[in-house]
Amino acid sequence: MNWQWFHRLGSPRWFYEKTTPWMPWLLVAGLGFLAVGAIWGLGFSPMDSKQGNSYRIIYIHVPAAFLSLAGYYLMAIAGAVGLIWRMKLSHMVMKSAAPIGAVLTALSLITGAIWGKPTWGTWWVWDARITSMLILLFLYLGIIALQGAYQNQDIANKASAILALVGTINIPIIYKSVDWWFTLHQPATLKLTGPSSIDPSMAYPLIIMIIGFYTLYTWLLLHWTRAEVLDREQRTQWVRALLLKAS
């Protein structure tokens, strides 16, 4: 089998040059979806019968939470690929995914807390899902800390990849926590199998926001990874030519 494409995937320069034309499209699409979804969700979906207008936080909270989980998976897989195939580009992707995921996890927790105040009467409760999401945030921060703790890039890569992989067990726990334990946080609304327990007039803007967040996440991950590539490869001829050509 021809593995050439796979090995070419490991070339930071190939990655950088390949992704350059994608960037404007991803950005415009991501911001476009977010704008449409937010305006729709804020102004045009009906009020909730029980929660009033505070439920509109869902259009931020749910997409951010989805991305924080998906981003963790991606980060762990990138770490594994980097460890197994010793692909430095994969390590760069992993490193870039950590701060983006951390911000999205924090955003999910904070918007959840703000939503909880008028809905449940409390900013915080040590409920299974919320606690496991907090642990996820600590895992992200731990990976960021490990990346900065070592002078030797190789050791930093390995340590943070191992932490990312060990922490993967948290993901199914977060996901199933609302089914396994009696929790304050409600069970899943959007289901892949069976009908969803949310009205279509509220579901459509939510789906648009989810798509928008995924698209913008992709742009962000590529943007951060490209910056990482330039930094780590700064001694190469192609990076120097690229950055110095303007001067």
Added chain:
Amino acid sequence: MNFQFESLSTFIDMGGHGAYVWSCYLLTVVALLLLMLYPRARKRQLTLQLQRQQRIEQGQPVAPPPSVN
């Protein structure tokens, strides 16, 4: 599909939940902006560093680097 609020002021008020809703959306905008701008700043810093190195290699006078405290 209609606009769900009678006026701009009721839209901002969000039935009494305005502070909760808008603080979330504002926080999101700020967070996303920071995430979007950081790599650009990093690239600019790298470019300046490489320009400095190039000037050193070419034997041109170079100002001391900005100190980071």
